[in-house]
Amino acid sequence: MERLIKVLSNEDISLKYKNTPIEKLLKYHNLGESFDEYEKAELLIGMCMDNRKQLKIPNNFSYIIRSGGGNLRYSEFKVSYAIAVGGVKAIALTGHNNCGMVNLMSKKNKFIKGLVENAGWEEKQAEDHFRNFAPMFEIDNEIDFLLSEAKRLKEKYPKILVAPLFYNVDDNLLYLINED
Template identity: 50%
Template sequence: MVKLIAVEEPDEILLKYRNTPVERLFLYHNLGEKLPSTTVNAQLLVGKCIDHRKDLTIPNEFAYIIRRAGANLHGSEFEISYAIAVGGVSTIALLAHTDCGMSHVTEKRDVFIDGLVERAGCSLEQASEQFDKQAESYHIEDPVEFILNQMAWLQSLYPKVLIAPLLYRVEDDRLVQIVDIA
């Protein structure tokens, strides 16, 4: 079972995130704390979807950001390791979001193919082949459950790194904490 915990006040930030870059993320993005002109060094790594509706309010140089469809970071292990080993981050924020296009992407075959034919100039055969070969690997059912699975996978690779699963609500541009209470 999953619990979503909103952050409208600083005391709603979970204790495990206090005095970490995750707390700073909530203070900047949700609570409107004044942004410094720079943080000089990255404080965390953010993994999020390619969706155009998500824009974080954070200072310059605050975070490494990896954007992948559905926030699926498989295949980004080198970038993650670089941010940790060379960039010095020890915290990862994984962002799922509401109304994710990768949720049930396999049901969007006709729209996908028509769009590639019309806007990209692909042939019907090329567009169909691309969808049929790749859509399943991008498909996620539930973004929150998917991000919890990503967290577990990343935690197995990087056991000393704090990993925060978060939900970005596109309807109000707010970050919400995800807690797995199973």
């Protein structure tokens, strides 16, 4: 957690995010700033599908793509759409602590058993499904993944501001990640 910067005041927001949709997101969610009205999205938020996270943001403020671990590698067309057609100029890449995609391989048996019992799959079918897809979605460490994914997105979309953010499910706050 030493790489995280808790945002509890305007002064905690890094200068590179001042006067950007990232600053607005942090102010809305962490600082309780009153919502402005939006006609169109200013931001794309990529965040984990985890049900413990709910952002405090106004309607029409952002596009949101939810995927395991906040992994946008397999949602690039949607990211490109938000930029090209939606006109967003910033991406908030948001991961969180205690993510189920960390050490996914340790959940193999539970995953297979769950598909067999809950979805009616055959065990071999469930095992093949896990074997084929788990390596695409497993992450080693939430913060390291966010930093590497942010770097990848910055290289792919050089004119877009990409901010790796961390959602702490224990206090429901967004944290900046020290990228140095």
